[in-house]
Each structure stands twice: as C-alpha cells, then as structure tokens.
Amino acid sequence: MPAELRVFVVDDHEIVRRGVATLLGDQSGMHVTGEAATVLQAMARIPVQRPDVVVIDVHLPDGSGIDLCSELLARMDGLRCVIFTATGDEAALSDAIDAGASGFIVKDVDGGQLVRAIREVGAGGSLFDARVAAALDRRRNRNADLDVLSERDRRLLAMLAEGLTNKEIAERSYVAEKTVRNHLTGLFAKLGVRTRTQAAVLAVGMRERLRGERD
Structure with a gap:
C-alpha cells in the first residue's frame, strides 16, 4: 500500500459523499483527492486526480456506478474500485465482480469497517460484504x-x-x-x-x- 492512500468518492447524495470524504480524510495515511456526484463528473475528474481507490455508489443520476467502475478500470492501470451501496443486492454484487470491483460494501456498516475495507483494497486485497456474498453463494447453488x-x-x-x-x-x-x-x-x-x-x-x-x- 502506498505511504498515503489516495481515495476519490462518487455519490450523488451530498450528505453521504461529504460524510464519507470527511471520515476518510481524518484517517492517518489516507487522503481524499476529490468527489463527484455523477458519472460525467467522475470521468472528468478521476483521471486527473489519479487516486488509488475510488468509492462508488451503484445508482448515479446519469448512469450506473458499476459501469463507471468498469470504464475507469479499463482506462487506468493500478486503480481499484469499491462499490458502496444502500442495498445488499446479490445481482449488483455479481455485476460488480464482473466489472472488476475489489470491494462491495453495504452502507449500513460503521465508519471503522468502511475505513478497514478501503485500506484492505488499497493494499491489494478484496473485501465483499459477507451477507451479500453468502446470499449470492446460495443463489448460485x-x-x-x-x-x-x-x-x-x-x-x-x-x-x-x-x-x-x-x-x-x-x-x-x-x-x-x-x-x-x-x-x-x-x-x-x-x-x-x-x-x-x-x-x-x-x-x-x-x-x-x-x-x-x-x-
């Protein structure tokens, strides 16, 4: 993991976006490089900011956060994405995996869990909400x-x-x-x-x- 983990936050809800950015910005060894509320903003800002990890909501006003993840990973070597969603949807998890996401976290986690997940992904690991992963496992028989x-x-x-x-x-x-x-x-x-x-x-x-x- 780099000495300072650079994180970018994409969420259309300002309170959530600012809250996550403030939480992460207060962590030692972690720096929030920027924020975006839409796919268009994210695609314009993230290649310039060059973060290590992007935290992305699934539902954005002008498109899918999962599609955004796929597009960013195709364009930027070394980037890692964490999908941060309000609902534990197994279909969304499956799509996120196919898109190349390294993490899938439901928004009812506490702040410490989110920070640990982003650090894990930033260090090259992967972390997926256990409840959703178990449900997906069952669905796939x-x-x-x-x-x-x-x-x-x-x-x-x-x-x-x-x-x-x-x-x-x-x-x-x-x-x-x-x-x-x-x-x-x-x-x-x-x-x-x-x-x-x-x-x-x-x-x-x-x-x-x-x-x-x-x-």
Missing part, C-alpha cells in the same frame, strides 16, 4: 462445492477471502509462488470461476455458511 474441495483447497480459499496476494499465500504456505498459481488454477476449475475475485466472493459465502452450520 454452490452447496456442492465444499464437498469436492480438499483441505488444501479450503485453506487456499480462506487466504483468498483474507485478500492475500500470491506472494503472501506462498510465504504462509512455505511454497513457491508458481506452486500457488498452479493450485489456484485447479481451485478455480473446481469452483467454476475464472478470477481470484470471484473465488474470494465464494469463499466469503462459504465461510458464512460453515459458520451457520456450526452454530
């Missing part, structure tokens, strides 16, 4: 997936859910990064996913389901 996973697969999934990089997984597992990449390829095939972000979301959903079964 992934219950059988747990049965085909080895203990190594489950450990790997848990590390993906933590947002660890391949290098960090390799260090924790005492194997080479190439070995981690090979294990991930096999894991993705078992889960029927193409990217680590999709696998991470499933991991969060599975973790919540397992917790519910234990309880």
Whole structure:
C-alpha cells in the first residue's frame, strides 16, 4: 500500500459523499483527492486526480456506478474500485465482480469497517460484504462445492477471502509462488470461476455458511 492512500468518492447524495470524504480524510495515511456526484463528473475528474481507490455508489443520476467502475478500470492501470451501496443486492454484487470491483460494501456498516475495507483494497486485497456474498453463494447453488474441495483447497480459499496476494499465500504456505498459481488454477476449475475475485466472493459465502452450520 502506498505511504498515503489516495481515495476519490462518487455519490450523488451530498450528505453521504461529504460524510464519507470527511471520515476518510481524518484517517492517518489516507487522503481524499476529490468527489463527484455523477458519472460525467467522475470521468472528468478521476483521471486527473489519479487516486488509488475510488468509492462508488451503484445508482448515479446519469448512469450506473458499476459501469463507471468498469470504464475507469479499463482506462487506468493500478486503480481499484469499491462499490458502496444502500442495498445488499446479490445481482449488483455479481455485476460488480464482473466489472472488476475489489470491494462491495453495504452502507449500513460503521465508519471503522468502511475505513478497514478501503485500506484492505488499497493494499491489494478484496473485501465483499459477507451477507451479500453468502446470499449470492446460495443463489448460485454452490452447496456442492465444499464437498469436492480438499483441505488444501479450503485453506487456499480462506487466504483468498483474507485478500492475500500470491506472494503472501506462498510465504504462509512455505511454497513457491508458481506452486500457488498452479493450485489456484485447479481451485478455480473446481469452483467454476475464472478470477481470484470471484473465488474470494465464494469463499466469503462459504465461510458464512460453515459458520451457520456450526452454530
């Protein structure tokens, strides 16, 4: 993560936008580079401000925040997006994953959770609201997936859910990064996913389901 994490906030509700900007601006090592209320404003300002992370509402007056995320990621190398939404909609989460978002957070979280999520994403990880991820997992009928996973697969999934990089997984597992990449390829095939972000979301959903079964 950079010494100072640069964040841009996109939300059409001024109170929410200013509140989030003030919260983040008060954090050590975090700087809010700018704000926007519309897709048009965001597309004009973000390439100039060059933030590390953009926090984006789903519904904007002139378009979709998820489409904005996709467009920004296509244009700007190294940028990461967090979708920040009022409702825990599994369809929106699925679309956000496909768009390349690194986080999906529902607005009923407290300020500390939001700050931690943005720091996690800024450090190269991913973070998705566990309630929505679990619902998406159920909707995709992934219950059988747990049965085909080895203990190594489950450990790997848990590390993906933590947002660890391949290098960090390799260090924790005492194997080479190439070995981690090979294990991930096999894991993705078992889960029927193409990217680590999709696998991470499933991991969060599975973790919540397992917790519910234990309880």
